Structures are given as C-alpha cells and as structure tokens.
Amino acid sequence: MWEYNDKVKDHFLNPRNVGEMTEPSAVGEVGSLSCGDALKLFLKINKSGRIVDATFMTFGCASAVASSSALTEMVKGLTLDEAEKLTNDDIADYLDGLPKEKMHCSVMGQDALRKAIRSYKGIEIQEKPGNVVCECFGVTDLEIIDTVKDNNLKNAEDVTFYIKAGGGCGKCVEKIESIVESLLSEAPVTQ
C-alpha cells in the first residue's frame, strides 16, 4: 500500500474540479489507456491571459487523480506565464509530497498544463526531440537526460518513477541505466 499522506488522500477521495468543461479556452491531453494513466485538462482563460477556471478528467491511480485535482486548484488565478513555470515539484509540494514511485503523476500534470497553454498560444507542438529509448511509454533519450538532471536522479528506477520509462516491459532499463551512469560519471566534472 502506498504511503499516501492525508492531503493526497483528501484530493483523491474528494477531488476538486472534476468534469468536462463545456467551452474551454484550452485543452491539454496527455497519457493514454495503454500507458495506465491519462489526464485531460480544461482551462478557461480570460482576455488578459489569466486562468479563471480549470477542470480535469483523469484515468489513473490515486495520485494521478490527486495530482490532477491539485493542479486545477493551483492554476486558477495564475497568468499563463506564471502557469507555464509551474513544475511537477510544485504539484508534489502542494500535496505535501508524493511517494517517489508516483512522481510521474505530477509530471503528467505539468505536461498537460504546458500542452494546454501551448495549444492556446498556437505554438506548434513539435515532434519530440531525440531518439525513443522506452517504446512502452514513448520516452526519448533527451527527455531522460533532462529529467535526470532536473531532479538529480540516481538510477534507472528513479527515472521510471518520474517519467515511467522502463516501467513497462522493462527491456529498456539497461539503456536507461547506462544513460544515468554516464550522466553521473560526468557530473563531478561539470559541477
């Protein structure tokens, strides 16, 4: 059983802002059925570029629901610029922390938010850069490198916890491990 804290439990059992929005200004969709979790985020944005309302639909585990609920609460009232700076850590912090194995739920929140904002701004969403390392979850080497650096991760397992890569069939774990190791070994030099 995951050691969810009271705040996470509360946001799972009493999620805020659930539901489809009738006329959303922007929608951000991430995840899929096969992935095991998915989030559809709806934003209502006013003329001056401020988020005035947010709702969500989530398929996923308790922390996916809680992260989505938290996200909608957090973004209400933010300008788009402010919202764009919001990170997965902010979401986890808002919930007083998530089990490390569940960090990918907060990452999903961050991704959905950025996707919604970019689509609203009309920014073309590019092909993901880099080469796909984890086919199960479509994660590229560049994404892995960024995640490892941003969150100071130590091994492939941590990577799975954050962005799922390696958490499916597992056949990419060794590749992830070697990416992490090469980053760790260069770290002392660059820092």
Next chain:
Amino acid sequence: MWEYNDKVKDHFLNPRNVGEMTEPSAVGEVGSLSCGDALKLFLKINKSGRIVDATFMTFGCASAVASSSALTEMVKGLTLDEAEKLTNDDIADYLDGLPKEKMHCSVMGQDALRKAIRSYKGIEIQEKPGNVVCECFGVTDLEIIDTVKDNNLKNAEDVTFYIKAGGGCGKCVEKIESIVESLLSEAPVTQ
C-alpha cells in the same frame, strides 16, 4: 536424537557384563580411539568349547554400549561354532533393531567376537584382503562388496552406516558410491 528403542536404551543405561575379565580364555579387540568407537570382548571358554562367560569394555556411543552388552548376553552358553555364526543382524535383532545409521555398532560386535574366537583357535589373523578404500577407517573394497551383498545395501550412505567407511573425512564416498553402483547394476543378472 536417535530413535533408540526401549531395549537399546535399557542395555545402554544398564549394560550387562561390563568389565575386564581377570583370566579370559580369549580376547577380541576392535576399533580405536580415532575411530570413535572400540570394543574389547572377553570370553571364558570351557573344555568342551562352550562360552561360559563374557564381559566387555566399550568406548563409543549408546548403541555401541548396547550392542556390546547384548553380544555378551547372547554368546553365553553357545559353542564356539554356534558363536562364530552369529551375525551383526542377530545382534541388532536381539535389541529389537538399531537405527540404520548405527548398524556399524552391531558389526563391531560381530567382528570382536570372530576375532576372539579365531585367536582362541589359533587361527592367524591375516592381513585384510583387498585394497583400502576408506583410509579413515581402514576399510577395503572387498569388505565393502561383502557388506553391500550381505545386507542388500543401496548406496554409499548405507555402507557408512554399516562399516563406517565414508563417515570420516568423506573423501572416499565417491569411490564407495561407484562400488555400490557397479554391484547394483550387475545384480539383476546374477540373481
């Protein structure tokens, strides 16, 4: 803990005929300190070649003591010819059975008895025939073959239980195993 039956326990706790005999007609000595058990059997034999008294001194485990005690009771009143026919199985039977791991104690009784009788009859005790297989206990291949055949043994462990061979350092166990196996494989033909 060995599953000694009541008769064995009784002969261990209340051994019959313990002690050195002052003027024995014959003495049979087997075993040694290093072997872990040893028996010195004393016989008083009358003119007509009948055993009229028997005593023993034993160093060894409970079943060695019990086997010795049983042996002295069994031989009293027997003629030498009768006594010579007495086998280790007879000793074990007299005790209502011995744990299989302890059969060598009854073998020790049989050996001591035969030794005593032969020395009384003036039969030179020859060098053991065959090649020594087990150095720890000085057991030869011919002895192993005889024991396996006489007692219908199935593997090296059984051999150890009967004549100790293999029960010391263990380095001869493979050799014993191959002797037993070659006997077993020829058995169907000869029987």
Next chain:
Amino acid sequence: MKIVYTDNNATTQVAPEVLEEMLPYFSENYGNPSSMHTFGGSVGKKIQEARAKTAALINAEPNEIIFTSCGTESDNAAIMAALEMNPEKKHLITSAVEHPAIRNLYKYLETKKGYQVSFVSVDEKGILDLDMLYSIMTNNTAIISLMWANNETGVIFPVEEVAQKSAEMGILFHTDAVQAAGKIPIDIKKTSGVDMLSLSGHKIHAPKGIGALYVKNSIKFPPFLKGGHQEKGRRGGTENTASIVGLGKACELASTHLEDMDQRVRGLRDHLQKSLLEAIPASSVNGDQANRLPNTLSIGFNAIEGESILLLMDQAGICASSGSACTSGSLDPSHVLMAMKVPFESAHGTIRFSLSTYNTKEEMDYIIEKMPPIIKRLRDMSPFWNR
C-alpha cells in the same frame, strides 16, 4: 470497520487450529530437532508428523517432502536442482503466465547464465498453447515448469497431461502448485510424471515464511540451501519447527475443506461474478471459466484504473488485488493479463477477488452492494468512459 477479506490468493489468515498447534513450539518445546537430547528429539518427532500430513495433502510419501521457507524458495530450488542434475542441457520451458518466482528466475538464467528459455503462450482465455509446448520439447530441455493454477485468473493448466508427455521424453517436470493446493484435489500418485511440486503455507492458512517442495523419491536432489544435514541433506538451515508444525496442520485442514471449496465457496464466487457482471456495465471476466479455481474471480472494469478502485474498496473495508503490477513500480498491467492479450481498456481496471472457506454469503452481498457506486464514481472522472 468490518473487513471483508477477499485477497486469499495473496495470503490467508492463519487458521486458529493451526496457530494453536504451533504455539507450544516457540517458548516451550523449543529444542533443536537435530539435538541429542530428548528435549530436542521430541520436536523431531513432531516434524515427522507434520511431514506426513503435508505429504498426505497431495498423496505423496513423507520422505518426498522437503520443507522450505516459502513458495519462491521451493520454485527456485526445484529449477536449480534440475539444472544441476542435467548440467549438459541448456533449454528451459515454462509458460508465459508464471509467478515471478519462476518467471524472474528463468529470465535471470536466460540473461546471466546463457540458457535458452521458452515461455509458452496462452490464448485470450489463458489456456496453454499445447501445440507450441509439445513442438519445443527436446533432448536438450532440462526442465519444464508449469504452474498448476494461475494466481491471477485461477485458470488451471493440464498438468497431468504435460507431465505425462515430459516423462515419456525423459524431461524433468516441475509444477508450481502454490495456488492449486488446498483448492482442488491433487494426487501425485495419479500424476506420476510430476517430479517436483511447490507448495506455500500462507496460501492455505499456515503462516507466511514456510513452504514445501515435493521431490519424487527416485530423484537424488541436490540442495539449494547448502549447509547442515537437515531435511536429509536436501536443505540446510535449522528447521522452522513452529511453522512446519503449522503447515502440517494446515494441510490436514485443507484436505477436509476441499469439499467446501468445491461447493460452497465456488457458489459464493459464482454469485459474486454473476451479480457484478449484471450490476456493472462494461465489465468482463478474465480467464477460462470452465477450468478455473473455485475461489478466484478476475474481473475487468473498462476505462478505469485498478489502484484507484482498490483504494475506494479499501474505504469500504473490502480487501482484494488489482491486475497490475503497480506495487512493483511498473505501470503495465500484469504480464499475465498481457500474455492473454486482455485489452488495456479492461486490463488496467482488473480486480482479483479470491475467496477462502472463511468467506460468507453476507460478505459477497456486501461487495455486490459496494462495487457499483465505486466503479461509477471513477468512470465519472475518466476521460475514456463513454457516457
């Protein structure tokens, strides 16, 4: 809150009769069974009794039972022994839906030890592809390991038939009967091709941390745990006396409960299944219903995810398992459901109910009452639910 426990394929409660039988072996008769003193020796006798009872559950001989520390150890010990007995054979067979105790060992042997490993497929119902299996058995096959019944779906494999075939080809055959034992009758004398068979205590109301491995008399079993001469040299380590005594008692009880399993418990499971399928749209049973353990129901609810279902069930005091390997950090549905090609839509939302003889009709009705609103609540939140 009242707990309704329907997670018996994960673990079971220790039966009160079992615990009672164990208690004297902790602080009173605590001697070492290998000791020379009566105090320890008397414990040895009790172990022999437990060995006979354990053997009786599968109609084996007492000396064919080796006590181990769990089902996983039994599985590992069986496979490693087979390899050691056949050092020249480099091919291993198992199914695609085995427990990790076999599956991960096979993968280790494949990646680290250079063995060639075949995972035989199953179809959508979890039924083994016998044609494939029979076509890959060769002289080079060291062992075939096939679970008797699947822990997730309860699907029963044709162990007798495959064991027979293995015997004909001179291939060692092992079966992981951890889930089958105590739920369906097992008669090792009637399935003579089985060379080794694994049991685990905590699935049949003995404590966790005790298992057994049946090893056919004719096999000279090399020990997995190398140490002292316990278990006739087939497993080192001081005997876990209290738990062994407990396992013996549990096996005795299990035999007497087989009838109840087959009749009453099967009835409860069928009632639960029927009622849930009726009450909840877009739900479906995983696995072959014709050949299934009487206590197991694996049921998928479309468009929602298992962990959140379980947590809401937990709020209602209902204990069960999901069909995903979620606790392990993996997000994929279990390899069992994947091997069966259960669609993601229902695989992610699969819940396993597994009953024991302690379950009641009232408990089933409680579950039947509580589940529909739980499922609805999550579907109302799901982007994949077609309202």
Next chain:
Amino acid sequence: MKIVYTDNNATTQVAPEVLEEMLPYFSENYGNPSSMHTFGGSVGKKIQEARAKTAALINAEPNEIIFTSCGTESDNAAIMAALEMNPEKKHLITSAVEHPAIRNLYKYLETKKGYQVSFVSVDEKGILDLDMLYSIMTNNTAIISLMWANNETGVIFPVEEVAQKSAEMGILFHTDAVQAAGKIPIDIKKTSGVDMLSLSGHKIHAPKGIGALYVKNSIKFPPFLKGGHQEKGRRGGTENTASIVGLGKACELASTHLEDMDQRVRGLRDHLQKSLLEAIPASSVNGDQANRLPNTLSIGFNAIEGESILLLMDQAGICASSGSACTSGSLDPSHVLMAMKVPFESAHGTIRFSLSTYNTKEEMDYIIEKMPPIIKRLRDMSPFWNR
C-alpha cells in the same frame, strides 16, 4: 523433570516478549504487506519498524537489512551475490572452522563450479593464521568470509582487522555473525570493511526460520531468491511477517541484554568451567579462553565418547551438544576440533555448554553436581581409561 537447557548455540527459546509481539500477525493482522489495502499496508509499517530494530542491533541503517529465512540462507545469499558481482574472480577464502552453511557451500563451489577455495588454518587454540590469510589474498579473490565467533568453541575472530585489510585490497568481505550477535557488541559503523553480515533469529530468542543479511548501502545486491519485488527486489517471497516482527523485538532485547551476557552469564560460564575442570580429571577446555564468547564452554573428557555422555546427561535433564558430527552419520569429531588438532582422546568426548541470559547459578550447580558421576560411569566402561 526439570530441564536445564545449556544448548543455546544450537537454538534458543523464543522470549515471551517476542512471542507476544508476534501473535497478532498470525490470525488478525495477516494481510500481505505488499497489498494495496490498508489491512495489508499496516503490516508493512510494522515490518519497517522491525527492520529498524534489527539494524540497530549492529548499528546499521534499516535499508541495509534484508530479511531471510535463516542464517544458512543469509550465508548462501552473501557468497552467491559476491560471485555474481565479480564474475571474473575465481578465488574464495574462508576459515577451516566455519559453519557448514559456509563450508559446504565453498566445497560445492570448489568441486562443482571450478572455484579455487582456500580454508585458512587455525592453531590449537582455534586462533586464525593471519599470516596465511594475508598471504593468499589476491586480485582474483572474489570474497572473504570469516565467522565472527565460532559456534562450537566460541572463539572470536579478528573480523575488524581482516575486514579492514580486505577493504584496502578491494576484496568483498562477509562475516557470519550468527553466533556473535547478541553475545558481544557489534558496531558495523566501526568495522567499515564489512560488506555483508549474517544473522539468525533463533540464536537470539526469535523463532527458528528467520534470519537477516546486512548488506552495505553501496552494494547493488543481486537477489539469491529470485521472485517478487519484496525486500526492494533483494529477496523474493512473501514476507514472513510474524517472524520478522519477532526478530525485530528479539534484536531490541538482545541489545539490552549485552551487559548481562558480558557480566553475569560470563560469570556463570566461568564458574561452570572451573568447577568441572576441578571435579573431573583428564578434562580440558577447547579454544582460546582470552577471546571467546561469554556464554560458550567446549570441554573435552578423555577416553569416552560424546553421544553416550549426552544421553546420560539427558537422563539428568541437562541439554547440551557434543563435539562430534554424530547426528550427520559421520563418526569423526567435528571439523572444528579436527582443524584445531584436538587429540582424538578428548575430541570424541567433547561437550559444548552454551548459556543464555535465562540460565541461573542454581542450574550451573546442578550440572556441576551431575557431571562427575556421568563421566566416571562411562570411563569405568572404557577400554582406554587408565584406571
């Protein structure tokens, strides 16, 4: 009849406090700690508590403790992990007086797996030949395993020193601390060269069938039992919750009893030793008396044999062990006494008394009263006793 139990190096009674702590985890809190429901999850927390207590006994970190099924498994797991982590190294070192859990594993690795194995000698007092040890350590050495204290004689090895040296040479170091733990203080932080350390519950008043392996944090430990993700992937198999909880409590108690061991129990042992030596001619202590566990006395009585001594002691209700491997079918004195070149004359007649904190002065005096007539009675029967 009153039992005087002085066979605590063989096994100990479960402390009442330990049993009490275990009891709720059989039939009440029986959930699977890996489960998603609160019912199982709460058991997981209790296991973490036990892990912390077990770690505390040797001043380790909780995540450095892997629960196993016994000392033998801990030993086997440590060595096999070392080999797996160093596949290119083919040389193993241990002492000539190890427990079969190490000794027989090493012999297996030597005869079946082609490893080169060195058994470092001891002298007449059981003191390790450090010169020999240091001279054979090479780059090719995969692991050194050295018991912290000997189970038969109680002799303590200089583990700190050797571990330090191993670390300097980059050789993995394992210690079998099954007999040392709970009898003398162990501080893993002060002996930083120790990479792995084995414990067994039933030597410290936890039940039989539970053990632990300390594995230093920095080591990426490959599992010995391959299966589920329990113990962070370092040991498959459903957790033996009740026994784990028991081991935690026992470790806690053991820490508090170290003082009693060192003072009172040592005093009892010394009293027993002195009195027996005085009352019984041709008797002698085996092993270095300067560096010895406080609870152990190995004493040889010339010209008689251990099993018969034990059985007569049994008649008087005294439980102890002999110095021969008699139960195993072997007739030779134990490899430990042989390695120490104890003469056959006294080796065959060696008895090991091993005390616990439960022993009393009255019990010692009872033994001191009963032993002389037992020894005399057997010597009166012995052909080797010089009257």
